[in-house]
Amino acid sequence: MTDILTGSGHPALRPERIGRLTLANRLVVAPMTRVSAAPDGTPTPEMTDYYTAYAQGGFGLLITEGTYTDTVYSQGYLNQPGIVSAEHVAAWREITEQVHAAGSRIFMQLMHGGALSQGNRYRDDTAGPSAVPPRGEKLPEYGGSGRWPTPRAMSLADIETAVDGFVRSAARAREAGFDGVEVHGANGYLVDQFLTDYTNLRDDSYGGPVAGRVRLAAEVVAAIRAELGGEFCVGIRLSQTKVNDFVHRWPGGTHDAKVIFAALAEAGASYLHIASEGRDWIETARLDGGVTITGLARQVTGLPVIANGGMHDLTQAAQVLSDGHADLVSVGRGALANPDLPRRLGQGLPPAEFDHMMLQPMATLGNARQWRQAARI
Numbered sequence: 001m002t003d004i005l006t007g008s009g010h011p012a013l014r015p016e017r018i019g020r021l022t023l024a025n026r027l028v029v030a031p032m033t034r035v036s037a038a039p040d041g042t043p044t045p046e047m048t049d050y051y052t053a054y055a056q057g058g059f060g061l062l063i064t065e066g067t068y069t070d071t072v073y074s075q076g077y078l079n080q081p082g083i084v085s086a087e088h089v090a091a092w093r094e095i096t097e098q099v100h101a102a103g104s105r106i107f108m109q110l111m112h113g114g115a116l117s118q119g120n121r122y123r124d125d126t127a128g129p130s131a132v133p134p135r136g137e138k139l140p141e142y143g144g145s146g147r148w149p150t151p152r153a154m155s156l157a158d159i160e161t162a163v164d165g166f167v168r169s170a171a172r173a174r175e176a177g178f179d180g181v182e183v184h185g186a187n188g189y190l191v192d193q194f195l196t197d198y199t200n201l202r203d204d205s206y207g208g209p210v211a212g213r214v215r216l217a218a219e220v221v222a223a224i225r226a227e228l229g230g231e232f233c234v235g236i237r238l239s240q241t242k243v244n245d246f247v248h249r250w251p252g253g254t255h256d257a258k259v260i261f262a263a264l265a266e267a268g269a270s271y272l273h274i275a276s277e278g279r280d281w282i283e284t285a286r287l288d289g290g291v292t293i294t295g296l297a298r299q300v301t302g303l304p305v306i307a308n309g310g311m312h313d314l315t316q317a318a319q320v321l322s323d324g325h326a327d328l329v330s331v332g333r334g335a336l337a338n339p340d341l342p343r344r345l346g347q348g349l350p351p352a353e354f355d356h357m358m359l360q361p362m363a364t365l366g367n368a369r370q371w372r373q374a375a376r377i
């Protein structure tokens with residue numbers, strides 16, 4: 001008999017729905033920045049092959065790397081893909097067509113870097129909720145070094161421009177054939193900077209208590225929903241930890257989580273994706289009162305919830321799904337090492353180990369190719 005955790009009986013291999021979409025299984029490729037687009041942000045043929053491999057490997061849903069949304073302050077890194085021009089739309093369409101032909105669904109992650117921008121072809125300065133220097137240092141794997149600059153505090157007009165960028169980009173993503181979009185509200189980027197008490201010191205209605213700090217996130221989701229109607233999938237990714245702060249926790253714990261989740265459900269989100277940057281799911285999932293953050297998100301919203309963080313441990317993934325902590329699991333590093341993880345799981349084959357050298361000195365597709373050639377994989 002096949003072991004339920006490694007064979008076709010694994011709960012991650014059951015179909016699932018998000019909104020009106022049916023997914024072949026509950027295994028999702030987590031969004032992963034690869035800084036491999038052309039300098040003008042146009043996706044390359046190598047990126048088409050990269051995404052198609054996950055679809056051919058059997059993932060039910062792919063979420064793209066964070067993609068920038070305007071020609072002002074959103075770009076986070078040089079060679080990050082964008083969704084702001086007709087050329088971007090045409091190149092992304094190649095990707096969505098190949099992914100669909102291989103039987104998967106694909107959402108675009110829409111990202112505004114805010115204060116955590118370390119390469120922007122449109123601007124030299126950065127903008128965020130308040131003029132607070134970000135913690136930590138720029139990310140070498142995406143081509144940065146040294147301290148982050150202090151951002152300019154955004155005016156109400158700047159906020160409107162940022163929201164408009166998300167909305168127009170969502171419309172362009174639909175035009176490019178995407179099945180949905182995911183607003184990047186996690187990991188320390190703009191939307192998360194507004195959510196976070198120590199980066200958002202505003203005294204207007206976008207700041208203050210958590211109900212004010214979640215306003216930007218809710219406005220972005222509601223504005224996309226209003227523009228694109230009820231059937232298009234509009235999700236949002238949230239996290240307590242950040243690329244530049246692995247220890248942060250929402251200060252009000254369960255209370256804050258309930259306020260945030262309820263506001264996003266009310267805004268019309270189709271699903272919530274809870275990331276665990278730099279930590280395993282269980283390390284960031286436990287809230288006060290014995291609930292998990294993903295389980296609470298399900299309870300409060302009734303929406304599908306994607307759990308993340310070390311889900312290439314397929315025993316943990318099975319428990320998370322079977323015990324009602326989440327509806328789907330997203331896999332980052334485990335998918336880099338195993339673009340065919342769902343097929344392997346179905347056939348009872350063990351997954352390959354992730355080797356961090358694959359992303360050195362930068363997380364580009366070219367470096368991963370060289371690593372594979374050296375390792376003869």
Ligand SMILES: Cc1cc2nc3c(=O)[nH]c(=O)nc-3n(C[C@H](O)[C@H](O)[C@H](O)COP(=O)(O)O)c2cc1C
Nearest residue numbers: 030031032033065066275276309310331332333363
């Ligand atoms: C190379 C790399 C790039 C990443 N880029 C993004 C990104 O663009 N957007 C995002 O929300 N998370 C990003 N992440 C975080 C992953 O989506 C995921 O949350 C993290 O790797 C933990 O999941 P894992 O344990 O399955 O790897 C990135 C992670 C890696 C390894």
